[in-house]
Amino acid sequence: MTGKTRELYKLQSAGNFTSSTGDLLDHNCPLSIHHPFNKPLTEIELGHYLAGLIEGDGHFNKSTDRLEIIFHEKDVFLAKYLRTRIKFGSIYKVKNKKAYKLSIGSQQGIERIFNLCNGKFVCNHKIKQFNKNRYSFAFLPATNKVVLTNSWLSGFIEADGCIGIHLAKSKTHTLGVSVRLLVRAIQKNKLVLTLIRDAFKKHNPCKVSKVKKTGLHTLSFTNRANSLKAIVRYLDNFPLRGSKALHFYYLRKAFLLMEQKEHLNLEGLQKIKRLKSRSEQVFK
CATH class of the missing domain: 3.10.28.10 (Homing endonucleases)
Structure with missing residues (x-):
């Protein structure tokens, strides 16, 4: 078992995760510094x-x-x-x-x-x-709605999401580096991204954009748009199950550092750089 596999296994293990969906988007309730353990899927x-x-x-x-x-x-x-x-x-x-x-x-x-x-x-x-299958199973109509009280969105992000920590040179930052944290969903189908956007609209508005070169649509949650906290809270309640769980683990730690303004000092920035490096090793 590799180090990365062991770390992911720890995230997958069942534990004392008791977070409630009732306070999912309650910004008055601070995020726990501890990453919640995954409960087995019912x-x-x-x-x-x-x-x-x-x-x-x-x-x-x-x-x-x-x-x-x-x-x-x-x-x-x-x-x-x-x-x-x-x-x-x-x-x-x-x-x-x-x-x-x-x-x-x-x-x-x-x-x-x-x-x-x-x-x-x-x-x-x-x-x-x-519904074109030869076994005559006919599915119920689509819900046409994304809700934040079940694991549908975590499954969708598992398939079509990307999670990253991005650093860029900046003349306006004291340390010369800006930090951008990102959870992004990418799809040909604009409708599904619009439904995800609408699920978060009341709390943290985000925008569906089209990439002209590819024709794909994207929906991004970032620390700059103040929409990241909502998706972090959601994924705390309905965790990812694959390798992206590790990407989220590192992003979440970076997010907590930024919440405490630690990215503005050299020690905190170095911590975020290390988290970025570890995140990039997941798929190598």
Whole structure:
């Protein structure tokens, strides 16, 4: 077991996590300096998480009647965990890519996904794919709403999110360096990002932008826009399960340092630089 795997295993272990969704976006309640341990997913939360994961990076292949979910090669352990929980499926290495694929094709497997995720999809796109299956499972309509009281968004970020600590030269900062913390979701489908934005709109507005070169849409939570605290609180309550959990762990520590203004002194800035370096090693 490598050092990174051990550290991630600690984050995955069940523990005394008692944080309540009731105070999820209560900015008067300070963030704990301790990173909460992950609780095991209940069957209901597994369904929400899977729905988010599938809407982010899943596909129902009509020609083979198989559900396929893609994982980065560093997340093969997550694919194995989900296969164990689902109780169906096979895992394959994707040729010429740093990726693995969880593929579920049996009638019992598709029925299991149906029972877990039915009524939990946010948009209609995946539902239309699923409803063309030869087993006559018909999913309920999309909710057309993202809520912050279940694990759908953590599954979606697991698939289509990126988390990073960015440093840049700055003439306006005393130490000559600005710090930017970022949680970003990227998608072709603007609607799903708009629904995520609307879930946070009341508390911390953020904006959906289009990248002209790629045609993709992005939704960013940053410390500069003061929207980061809300997504940190959400992910404390509904944690990531794959390698991105480590990215979030380092970002959260950097965020707490910035909350205390420690990034404005040399010692604090050096701590953030070390966190950035560790975060960048996760996928190497």
